[in-house]
Amino acid sequence: MKLKKGFVLRVVGGESVVVPVGELSKTFHGMINLNETGAFLWKFFTEEHTVEEGVVALCAEYDVSPEQAEKDVRKFVETLQANGFAE
Amino acid sequence: MIYDIAGLRINIENRCSYTDNFCKAYLSKDQTSPVDLTTRVTMEEFLAEKETSEGFSDGYIENICLYRNICKQIPTLNRLLLHAAILEYDGNGYAFLGRSGTGKSTHTQLWLNYLSKTRMINGDKPILQATDKGFLAYGTPWMGKENLGCNASIPLKGLCFLEQAPENSIRKLIPSEVSARLFAQILLPQDEANAVATLDLVDRLIMYTPAYLLRCNISEEAVQTSFEEMTGLAYETARKNKGE
Structure with a gap:
């Protein structure tokens, strides 16, 4: 799983937001709001990684059980794929 | 021609004469020194705008496109277009924001009616500049249907988002509430x-x-509510005398 190129993530008013730029902004409109784990995973998946690698990274960064982390990462990846954000 | 807008030297390459007249109060005395940016409208942009603004003259449509193109280039020059009305009170600027139809022009008109030392800097589309002391708000030639504003700049001291309500009330917004509202x-x-x-x-x-x-109605008390909270001053000291 890897995110498409052409999104930028920025912290605005303490909140993480993602917007499409360049070519991508012609097909995607609007912006995406991310919570803290969402922003962490977004950055993680700007490089090619598997769900399993995402779970390991999330557990290393946050105080979360492997079961919960796997649920979170799967849900995150599914949302990205369903919206066409993945390569 | 070269214009001085929002502290920038802007070269506007318009085809229709509409913009010459529209921007004349901002024409630069110096037409030879280098500029900060140049703008023109492509045929593609013009035709796309013409589709959404049926019934308007070509000059008007080109003029809208020119400002949009300027505003897309200025963020890297530390400036930002804000859809808002900027009022000045006694040397300080206050921005009023809201979706169209929420009473922005009604509320700002009440300020102009009731308060002394008040004027409109830009009624619709000011440009803000980030400085190390905060933001400056600039009047620009583009200032909305009512054409209220002037060629001036002023330190921005507050952002006021409007909603209609039967009773007047005001509260401070936390950053996450502001960002969602500002992005609109x-x-x-x-x-x-x-x-x-x-x-x-x-x-x-x-x-x-x-x-x-x-959250406000259209009474004088609405002005008192926003004025006192944003300026920290007593309304009575700022109110116009009767007949003024």
Whole structure:
């Protein structure tokens, strides 16, 4: 799983937001709001990684059980794929 | 021709004469020194705008496109278009924001009616500049249907988001509430450098400028509510005398 190129993530008013730029902004409109784990995973998946690698990274960064982390990462990846954000 | 707008030297290459007259109060005395940016409208942009603005003259349509193109290029020059009305009270600027139809022009007109030392800097589309002391708000030739505003700049001291309500009340907004509301009132350029600069400018605007939610009716008390909360001054000291 890897995110498409052409999104930028920025912290605005303490909140993480993602917007499409360049070519991508012609097909995607609007912006995406991310919570803290969402922003962490977004950055993680700007490089090619598997769900399993995402779970390991999330557990290393946050105080979360492997079961919960796997649920979170799967849900995150599914949302990205369903919206066409993945390569 | 070269114009001085929002502290920038802007070369506007218009085809229709509409813009010459529209921007004449901003014409630069210096038509030879280098400029900060140049703008013109492509046929593609013109035709796209013509489709959405049926019934308007070609000059009017080109003029809208020119400002949009300017505003897409200025974030990397530390400036941001804000869809808002900027009022001055006694040397300080206050921005009033809201979706169209929420009573922005009604509320700002009440300020102009009731308060002394007040004028409109820009009624619709001011440009803000980030400085190390906070933001400056500039009047520009583009100032909305009512054409209220002037060629001036002023330190921005507050952002006031409007909602209609039967009773008047005002409260301070926290940063996460401000960002969601501000994003509805800005232009997000498509090129990466200007998009990133826009997000960073919005972040700075939230950090530097107190923001409020005003729920208001159209009474004089509505003016007192927003004025006292944003300026920290007593309304009676600022109110016009009868007949003024």
